Amino acid sequence: LDNLGIRCTVKECEEEILHEKYGQHLSSHKEMKDRELYSHINKGGRPRQHLLSLTRRAQKHRLRELKRQVKAFAEKEEGGDIKSVCMTLFLLALRAKNEHRQADELEAIMQGRGSGLHPAVCLAIRVNTFLSCSQYHKMYRTVKAVTGRQIFQPLHALRTAEKALLPGYHPFEWKPPLKNVSTNTQVGIIDGLSGLPLSIDDYPVDTITKRFRYDAALVCALKDMEEEILEGMKAKNLDDYLNGPFTVVVKES
Known part of the structure; x- marks a missing residue:
């Protein structure tokens, strides 16, 4: 039965597909139709800019319909927690693209852990490696410049942590x-x-x-x-x- 040929019923297609792949073929038609519904028709003028290159005001304007839908869902299902809904959507999108490292970092931020080291841990590293304050500060700036992330904490955070540890x-x-x-x-x-x-x-x-x-x-x-x-x-x-x-x-x- 799987090897039985079926002609596609979608208008202007009429392709003959095996029975076992017919459902997949119909799904591809549905995806194309959905994309056409949401595709923007440029009626002349400037070419359509990418979402991330827009100003915050323009981003809000373009996403206004999606914002309304997300807000309605959050109020109905999640007690109005729009932030969690958006963050979860972003996490799912990252993991779908196999960008697990970035997703793990975002998840850590969501849970309040952050992607950097705790100030007390940084203090222990500075003391155990016999780094002076100026040497630690140079290392902190170098790591931040190279990675683009604040893995080590600044000196003032270490001093605050030290106060909490001392009598x-x-x-x-x-x-x-x-x-x-x-x-x-x-x-x-x-x-x-x-x-x-x-x-x-x-x-x-x-x-x-x-x-x-x-x-x-x-x-x-x-x-x-x-x-x-x-x-x-x-x-x-x-x-x-x-x-x-x-x-x-x-x-x-």
Whole structure:
């Protein structure tokens, strides 16, 4: 039956096709008809410009009908989330053309991950490879210029990440409050020799002049262990205590 010849019923075609390929042949006619319906008839004047070469206003004008259809679909099916519908269409178009790398990058951006490295990761790379700030900045600019993408993060993002990792970033409180001590918990590096005579020959001065306050360092360590502490409390069935944010209170013994 598949080898049976059938004459095409479409006007001005009348081609004879095998039965097994008849459905495919009819589909090609339908695609051609759809293209003709959407094809723009240029009635003279300037040649029709490509969509991407137009101004934003002209792009909006040309796509106005499609925008209406997408908006109607988004409101009916996706709770009005037009952005997700458009992004998904773009993702499907990329994957249909086997452009999976670009699609993966777009998907990462949609999920809030971005295609670049996290500032904390960039900071770890800079520290572990012994790069100075100027050397890192040169590498950052070179990679951005060569690839056209911001894979590494700028120095100001690294400094912000560093502040979050160092003691003095997380708020905490003493119970009872300490006498003659400021309640400000944003304490950075302090002078370990404050109030002491400078003639200390028995100790290398550089190692004790700059240090972090003990309580701020303790809080920083606890915040780093936050996930492990919470998991341990859940394992011990102490979920009743997990009804608020993870805060640190230092109590005087």
